[in-house]
Amino acid sequence: MSLAAFPGSVHVRAPGKINVYLGVGGRHEDGYHALATVFQAVSLFEDVIATESDEFSLSVSGVEDAASVPTDDRNLAMRAAKMLATATGYAGGVHLELRKSVPVAGGMGGGSADAAAALVACDALWGTGLSPQHLHELAARLGADVPFALHGGTAVGTGRGDQLNPALARGRFDWVLVTSDAGLSTPEIYARLDEDRAETGALADDPPLSLDVPIPVLQALRAGDPHALAAAMFNDLEGPARSERPVLDDIIAEGIAAGALNGIVSGSGPTIAFLCENPASARDVAAELQDAGRTAMHVHGPVHGARIISA
Structure with a gap:
């Protein structure tokens, strides 16, 4: 039995994310890696407006290169809408308007935020x-x-990262994000990690299917202590991303010199997330990086997940 559908259209907003910690295990036969990660949603959002339609279609705004975001079934939001229709037996379609703010292929989960927003929006629109x-x-x-x-x-995400358990994070954490004009391919960065490990002999014995997040990371979040968290941040994909894009080394050095507590590649990159002591420090770091010619923005976390804004 369905609920009454929203009339006309539904607007949903979903956040981008950073990986405060990302441990990657070996590649398994299904092609996936075991992960142990800590996600934090930050105040950089994707907006998806779902409108009634007989067919499935999608449009995108907020990106300089329109070709960088597919509008067919390669788009996660489109796939999400069609999956929901199949799962619920809905016979119609939808037009999805994506208004993007999260960097494309930037390691911040913008496409995933679009998909989450599409699921929530279509579920409400279709009742x-x-x-x-x-x-x-x-x-x-x-x-x-x-x-x-x-x-x-x-x-905390384990398994493939999709097995979630809320982590207690006290207070607010202030971040400065430095984005890049060109993205990095997540599959290629994982492949490079595997190649690097094969050359060095790391993880020669297949690791367990589930890894663990180090206790100091969770303690720092629970205490709301940016200094402790800055010391505990880690990303297994950072090495491959920095090898693929050496300028990331310079950006991290510049951010720390500007006053950030630490900097880390977000996910598979190339976005760099700098943790700062407080909002004022973050504003100063962002301004100094902008003066140096970087594209920098101040965000904070944690924030809410996909949420209906209007209908």
Whole structure:
């Protein structure tokens, strides 16, 4: 039995994310890697407007290069809408308007946020009334970052990253993001990590299917201590990303020199996330990086997950 659908259109907003910690295990036969990660949703959002339609279509704004975001079934938001229609037996379509703010191929889960927003928007528009657990299950089929974009906040992800447990994060953390004009391919960065490990003999014995997040990371979040968190941040994909894009070394050095507590590659990169002591420090770091010619912005976390803004 479906709920009454929203009339006309539904506007949903979902956050980008940073990986405060990202440990990557070996590659398994299914092609996936075991992960242990801590996600934090930050105040940089994707907006998706779902409008009634007989067919499935998608449009994109907010990007300089329109070709960088596909508008067919390669787009996670389109796939999310069609998956929801199939799962619920909905016979119509939808037009999805994506208004993007999260960097494309920047390691911040913008495409995953679009998919999470599309699931919430279409569920409301069509009146299909799925439970949060059912939406989570559909989201997990689309990729490891999509379930987190549904929930937001701060969470530990294990398995492929889609098995989520909320992490207590006290207070607010202030970040400065430095974005790049050109993105990096997540599959290529994972492949480079595998190649590097094969050359060095790292992880010769296949690691367990589930890894663990180090206790100091969780303690720093629970204490709301940016200094402790800055010391504990880590990303296994940072080495491959920095090898692929050497300028990231310079950016990290510039941010720390400007007053950031530490800097880390977000996900598979190339976005750099600098943790700062407080909002004033973050504003100063962002201004200095901007003066140096970098594209820098001040955001904070944790923030909410995918949420209906208007209907």
